[in-house]
Amino acid sequence: MRIGELSKRTSVSTRLLRYYEKQGLLVSARRSNGYREFDDDAPMIVAQIRGLLDAGLPTEVIREVLPCAEGKAPRLNNCPELSAVLHEVLQNIETRMDKLSHHRDALLTYLDSPSTTAPEETRAVKSSTVPTMASGASSETR
Numbered sequence: 556m557r558i559g560e561l562s563k564r565t566s567v568s569t570r571l572l573r574y575y576e577k578q579g580l581l582v583s584a585r586r587s588n589g590y591r592e593f594d595d596d597a598p599m600i601v602a603q604i605r606g607l608l609d610a611g612l613p614t615e616v617i618r619e620v621l622p623c624a625e626g627k628a629p630r631l632n633n634c635p636e637l638s639a640v641l642h643e644v645l646q647n648i649e650t651r652m653d654k655l656s657h658h659r660d661a662l663l664t665y666l667d668s669p670s671t672t673a674p675e676e677t678r679a680v681k682s683s684t685v686p687t688m689a690s691g692a693s694s695e696t697r
Contacts, residue, residue, distance in 0.1 A: 583597075
């Protein structure tokens, strides 16, 4: 099947399908006219990729995991060596969640305070050193 049909069957844009192919997650053959030709199992593979992305796995890990995936869900069979990799990804997610929780708590502290204005001396320092979201600065300052 060509990329347009695969896109329709999976509700994934052709641009994203090309990205998956570039990342080594999806394989196609090239016709003599240059069109991509995907195997009949490509929709299942795309569903597996989407499921693994939804689980928080980066594409480089998915490349390792995908050969072990079975079914749309997917189940990971016959690859016990991937357990350590998946536990590491899980630990990274939990670390990010802890950091986000800390950020949320800090923001709630500011929102819960009786006054949202800073003392005069700190306002001058903050305005010269802290980037604002409107200026296009990153929301992450650490």
